[in-house]
Amino acid sequence: MADTEGESSQVLRVSCADKENQGSYEPCHKKAKLSDPSLDSTNRLEDRLNGILCCAVCLDLPQTCYQCTNGHLMCASCFNHLLADSRIRDETATCPNCRCEINKNNCVRNLAVEKAASEMPVDCHLCNLRLPRFQMSNHQRHLCQERPTVCRYARIGCRWKGPHQALSEHESSCVLPSKSGLEIMDALEAFDMRQTEEQKLYKTVFSLLSFEKITFNDLQLKPYRTEDFITQLFYESCRFSAFGYQWSIRASLNYTESKNPSHSTRRSMQYQLSLKTASPANPIRLHFLVLKGPYGEMKLNPIIYEHEFSGKEPDSGFKEMPLADTSECNKILAMKTISLRAILFQVVG
Ligand SMILES: [Zn+2]
Ligand SMILES: [Zn+2]
Ligand SMILES: [Zn+2]
Ligand SMILES: [Zn+2]
Structure with missing residues (x-):
């Protein structure tokens, strides 16, 4: 035992002495400090x-x-x-x-x-300029010379895309302004079609607003679990009344499990509207949509669904709850309840 110790300390002394002999010995940490210029x-x-x-x-x-x-x-x-x-x-x-x-x-x-x-x-990932974080989004949107831009004649058919610094040179030589009305007609028609598509939702909403029967209800959906072998998470609202019938909304979660919370996994929610009044005299045709409730925090795009409710078919079937992305879904799951505003339009006749 003593021998081994003696041996190792001897080895140590020898190696130090070797370095001293070479005339370049310095403690390791001090050396690193001097030799690495990036560590200022x-x-x-x-x-x-x-x-x-x-x-x-x-x-x-x-x-x-x-x-x-x-x-x-x-x-x-x-x-x-x-x-x-x-x-x-x-x-x-x-x-x-x-x-x-x-x-x-x-x-x-x-x-x-x-x-x-x-x-x-x-x-900046575009131009490499170093800035405080709080200035970065404004820089990339309005100031960065490398930010992606389109030609000012894009709406009449120019497909040029490039960094902002090359824009003025392109625009001064762009051929679109000198084309005839006939030549740019196709581009204008495509542009009109996109606009019409975007306006469709708003037009539908406004025509629905002139329906005779409209209700809206602000709902709190509370989480609960099924008692099945594999328990599943659901959310459900209290019953609410509309057009003389009882209704409720139930939401469920779609997801793929991941052990590591920093891994992003696609999560989305679906919901269905259910008629709770047993056997109505006539089928009830509805348009319906959900929006975020008052004080709700999530971003929800409006999508209008349609269903004919009857004693045989009291559920609308699960429809996509149009959340922007997985992080919006996580925001909902992190809250105690989901706050929704449900708007129902009854189609009569
Ligand atoms: Zn930049
Ligand atoms: Zn152009
Ligand atoms: Zn802690
Ligand atoms: Zn984080």
Whole structure:
């Protein structure tokens, strides 16, 4: 035992002595400091601050920042994702750092971190210009010379696309303005068709608004689980009345499970309108749509569905709840209830 120790310390002495003999010996950390020019003091402070201010899950700097009761940071999107995952698995959500319980009541925003993160520099991915984060979206939308632009004659058929800095050169040589009316007709017709398509929804809504029978109800959908072998998460509203009948709305979740909350998985919701009054005398033809309720937070695109409800067919069948994306779906799952405004139009005759 003693021999081995002696041997190893001897080896150590020899190796140090070797370096001294070569005349270049310095402690390793000091050497690194001198030889790596990229590690100047501002860079290291920035990196250190990045490590301190970043989200514990995705490691990005948070724009909106929440913290657990012990002060660990999560960006809003990861916070909602953790809460949504726990809702799906019927578990208590916990902080990824310290495992304390997290929910909408005990986690608060951290404004100092949000402000500090917004001051941290970031490179424009188009022109590489380094700016504070809070200036980046304005820079990329209005100022960046490399931002993608289209020709001012796009609406009469020019398909040129390119960086903003090349725009004036293109426009001065663009052939579209010198074309005849006949030559640009096709482009104008295509443009009109797109516009008509966009206006269709609004026209439908306005014509529905002049229907004789319209109701709207503000609903709170509460989560519940089925008692099946594989339990499934549903949301359901209380019964509400419209046109002298009882109705309810039920929503369900579509998703693919992922262990890691920072992995984005496609999640979406569907809903169905159900007639709760047994055997109505006549079939009831409705147009219906859901919008976000008052004080609701999610982004919901309006889509109008149609169904004829009867004793035989009391359910509309599940329809897509038109949420913008998975993060909007997580926002809903992170809340205690879903707040919706359901608008029903009865088609008479
Ligand atoms: Zn995050
Ligand atoms: Zn924590
Ligand atoms: Zn730029
Ligand atoms: Zn052009």
